[in-house]
Amino acid sequence: MAVSGKKASKQFSSSTTMASDEDLQIYCQPCDEEGPRLPAHGYCTDCKEHLCKNCFTAHKVSRASKHHILQDATNMPKVLQQPSTSIHTGQSDVLTTPCLKHSKEMIKFYCNDHTKLLCSVCVTLEHQTTSCKVDYIPDISGDIIDSKEYQVILNAVNTTCDKFQQKVEDVKKMTYKSNSSLKDALAEIKKFRQEINQRLDELERQAEDAAKVIEQENNKHLKAVETTCEDITKSLKASSDKIKQLNTSKQADELFMELKLAEKTMKDIEKKAIEFSSYNIKEHNFKANVAILSNLKAEKSFGTLTQRTLNKEALPIQIQSRQSSHEGEICVKTSQDNKKCWITGMSLLTPDLLIITDIDNKAVKMVDTSSQSVFHQLQLDDWPWDITTVTSADLAVTINQKIQFISISSNKLIKKHTVKVDGDCYGISCYQGKFVVSFAEPAKLQILDLNGTIQTTIDGNNIFKHPWYITCNRSSVYVSDKDMKTVTRLNWQGDVLGSYSGMSGPRGMSLSDDGTVFVCDTERNVIEEISGDCSTGNVVLKNLKSPYAVCWCGETKKLYFSGRHGYEKYDNFLHTYKLS
Template identity: 75%
Template sequence: MAVSGKKASKQFSSSTTSMASDEDLQIYCQPCDEEGPRLPAHGYCTDCKEHLCHTCFTAHKINRLSKHHTLKDATNMPKVLQQPSTSIHTGQSNVLTTSCLKHPQEILKFYCNDHTEFLCSVCVTLEHQVTSCKVNYIPDSSGDIIDSKEYQVILNAVNTTSEKFQQMVEDVKNMIYKSNSSLKDAFVDIKKFRQEINQRLDELERQAEDAAKVIEQDNKKHLKAVEEICEDITKSLKISADKIKQLNTSKQANKLFMELKLAEKTIQNVEGKAQQLLSYDIKEHNFQSNDVILNLFKKKKSLGTLKSFNKKRQPIQIKSRQSSHEGQFRVKTSKDEYNCNITGMTLLAPDLLIITDHYNNAIKMVDTSSKSVFDQLQLDAGPLDITRVTSTELAVILPNIQTIQFISISSNKLVKKHAVKVDVDCQGISCYQDKLVVSFLNPAKLQILDMNGTILTTIDGNNIFRSLGDVISNRSSIYVSDLGMKTVTRLNWQGDVIGSYSGMSYPRGMSLSDDGNVFVCDYDRNVVEEISGDCSTGNVVLQDLKGPVAVCWCGETKKLYYSWDSLDNFLYIYKLS
C-alpha cells in the first residue's frame, strides 16, 4: 500500500495522469496529500477535479464556497487521479505554496474580501466563517485574472503610485535645495548684519575719538598761547635786568631809580598775568564705556534667529487684531515753508523713524519716544518714498527730477550722498540685499536696479499692471500697490506674478509686518488693511480714518504709524494686539 500510494502521489505531482497497474488503484485525498497525512479518497468533486477524504468530502458540502459543487461518492467517483482544471493549475508554478503566518503548517488558499486578508483553511474556520465574511477560494477567483481589467487597473495604479513617490523624491530634493539656498542667503544676511554692527561701532568709536581730539587741540592752543606770553615776558624782564645792571655800574642814580621803579611795576603786572594763565581749567580724562551697549552684547545670546517657514502652505488666515489710538505728534518744523505732506516712512530702530515731507522737499528724522523731529535735510525736489538700505543709509525717490538720492546718517545728522537717475513717473522704492526695486506710474512697470543705478530687470505692465504706487520687498517677494487695478500684486524676484489681493479701492502706502503680512493704506475706503503674505486673505485693522497715505509698522513695540493726505502736520500712532 505504501508503495502504491507513493506511486499515485508521484504521478499526480508530476503529470497527474491515470495509474497504469492494478496495484495502484488505491486513490488518496488530494488536498490532504498536499498538506497533511495521506488519507484514502471517499469521494470526488467534479468542479475542483479533486479526490476527497471523508472529512474533506463532508466539509465540501458545508463550506459556502464549495457547497454548490457537484460531488460523487466512493462508488461513482473516478477510479484514477484526474488532470486538474487548466484555469486553476496551469503548471507547477501556479500551485499555492505560501504559508500562513498564524498557522505555519497551513497554506494560504483563500481571500477575505471584507477584511482584505489572505487566509488558510484554519483562518477560515476560526476567524472568517462563511456566514459572516465574504471568502473566496483563490483558484476559483483567479481563473479570469490574466489580462483582466482588474490587472490593468491595479498595474496602472502601481505604476502611478510608483511615479508619485519617485516624483516625491525629486520634490523633496528640490525643496531641500531651496532650503539650502535660503540658508546661503541667511549666511549673507548674517555677515551683512555683522558688518552693519561693525560699521555702527566704528562710527561710535570715531565720535569718541573726535571728542578727545577736540580737547587735545584746545590743550595745544592753550599751551602755545602760554609759551608765547611767557617768552615775551621773559625777554622783557631780561632787557630790564641788563639795563638795571648797566645803570648801576655807570653810577647813574637818577636813571637807575626810575628803571627800578619801572621794573617793580612790571613784576607786579606779570604776576597778575601769571595768575590769569594758571586759572585756565586743565583737566585729565579717562574713558567710561557705555554700559547700555556693553550689557546689550552680554545679554544677547545670538546675533539673531533663523526663522523657518513652509514654502507650500494653505491660505493664511489673518487673525483679528485689537487696536487702540495712542495719540499723534506734530512733524512740522520751523524750517517748513508749507504744511506737511508725509508720503513715505521707514523705521531704522524702534525709536527712530525717517519720514518724507513731499511739499517741503525734506526728509526728517523723528524720535518716536520724545515724539519730536530732531533733524531735517532739504532736498532738490519733493521726495515721494523712502527705503532703508542699511542701518545708517537710506534711499529716497524724487519723481520730479527722476532721481534716487542716497542719504546717510552720521552723528545723528542726515547727510546727502550720491544720486542716480531713473525713468520718469517713478513712484515707490524698496531695497533688499543691495537691490533696489522702483515702481513707475505710467507706463506701469517695475525695475530692479543695483546700487549704482544699473537696471538688472524690467517687468513691463502689459496685462499685469495698470498704474503702480508703492512697492515693498523681502527675501521671496515683491509687493506693489496697483492704483488702476485696485489690487496688491505679489511677484517673485524673477518677475512672475505669484499672488494678488483684490477688493481694494485705492491702495497707497504699504509696510511689511514681522510675520510676513502686509499693511496697506486704502485711501478711498479710509482704512488700513492687513493682508497675508500670500495675498490670499485680509482683515481691516484700522478704519474710519481720513485718507491714509503712508504707513509703517514697528514689530517690537506693536505700533502702527500712519499719515493722511490732509496737510495737518501730524503722524498718528495705533497700538495693535
C-alpha cells in the first residue's frame, strides 16, 4: 500500500536513473517513509510496493492484505515502481476522507462485523484483524459503480427525503388545525362568558322586578292615605265652620246636635288613624347572594384547554424566510463620550425604551426609539459588557468580576448595589428571578439567584472555549461561543440539547417571540435566525459591517443591532430593520 512522503521523489526518480550504489539498493517503501531504511525482502503486486522482512510477514497476516499476491526477493522487481493507482478507471487511489476520531488519519478500511469506516489507528486500537473482518476499501470497492447496493441505498435516501418532506407538509397541516382549534376554543370561551352574563342579567332583572312591585304597592298605599286624609280634613273643616256659625247665631239646639255629630265623627276618625298606623312600611337593603361570588372566587380558571395529540413524531423546527426593510439609524454618541461608541449589550424594556451598554465610554444609556435619541446616560467606574432586564424597572450589567444592579426612576438610570462573582463575567440573561452568566477563563456558565448565590455551575469541558453571549427562556439556555464558532442550546440542568455550527464569528443574541434566536455573525457580516432547537438557520440580514449586539422587539417587528467596524459613522449608531 503506497504512502506519500518526503522521500518519495527520490525513490521514484531512481526507477529511471540510478546514479549511486545507494540508488541501486531497493529499500522497503513503507519503512522508507518514516525511517529507518531497510532492504527490500519482497514485493506486493496489489500494493505495488517493496517490503522489508517484517512488513512482508505482516502483509501475509493482516486481514486487509493477506489475500494480496506477494513475490519474494528472487522474483520481485529489481527497480522501484510508481505508487499504486486505483483499479477503477479515472479514480485516484489516494483516500482523503479524514477519520472522525483521528483527524490526522484518512479512512482506508471497512469493518464488516461492525459496519464502520476506519482509519489505520481505528483498526489497530479497536478492530484488530484477528477479531474483526476488516477490508482495505480499494480492494472491495471495484464493483460498487452502478451496483445493486448503489441503487438500493440511493432509493432509500430518496425515499427518506420524500418522507421528511411529507412530514413537513403534515406538520404544517396539523399546525393549521391546532391553531384553528385554538380560535374555536377562544370563541367557546366568549360564548361561555356571554351565557354567564345572560344568567346574571336574568337574576338582576328578577331583583329589579321584585323591587318595582314593592315600589308600586308603596305608592298605591300612599295614594290611598292621601285621599282619605284629604277627605277627612275637608269634612272636619266643614264641621268646624258650622259649629262656629251655630255658636255665633245662638242656635243652641242645632249646635248641640252638631257637636254630638262631630264628637262621633272624631271617634270614627281615630279608628281610621289606628288603621293607617297598622300598615307596615319597610326600609329595604340589598343582601347579595354570596354563593355566586364565593364560587367565582373559588374557581382558579375560566375553564381548561383540553389537548389531543395530533402527531407524536418530533421534527426539526423550520425557519420561515423573512422580508426586511431598513428603518434607519439612531445616533447613540453623546457630548459626555470621549471615544467612539462600542455597544456590546442591549435590553428592551418597552417598544420605545432601549437600554444599551457602551463599553469604551464606560456608560449605560437610555435610548428613546420613538424620538431616536439618547435621553439619559449613566457613567460607570469600569467597562460594562452585557445587560439584562430583571424587572420592568430594574436591570443588571456585567462589569469585570461583578454584576451591577441599575434601576430606572423619573426617566433616569440610578446605580444600586453590586454582586461579586468568581471570575471575569461576560454574557448575562435573567429569567424568572435567575441569572445565567458566562465566564471565559475558565470557560463556564453559572446560574445564580438575584443575591448572587450560585445555584448551578456548568463547566466548559468540550462544550465551550469562550462563551460570549447568553439568552434564555423557560426551557432553554442559548450560548454563543466565539472560539467554538457555535450557538449551543442547554437545559437549565446543563445538559446539551443541540448545537448550531454554521457560523464564523457568533456574538450577540436575542430571542424572538416565536422561539427562534437572532445571532450576530461578525465574521460573515450577517445576522442569522436559527431555530429554537438549533437544527436550522437562515440569514435574515446580510452585507452588514461587523454586527455585534442585537435586540428584537416582537411588538413592532423591529431588529436593532450595533456594529464594531472601526468607523465612527457606523459604530456610533444603532441600526434598525423591520422584519416581516
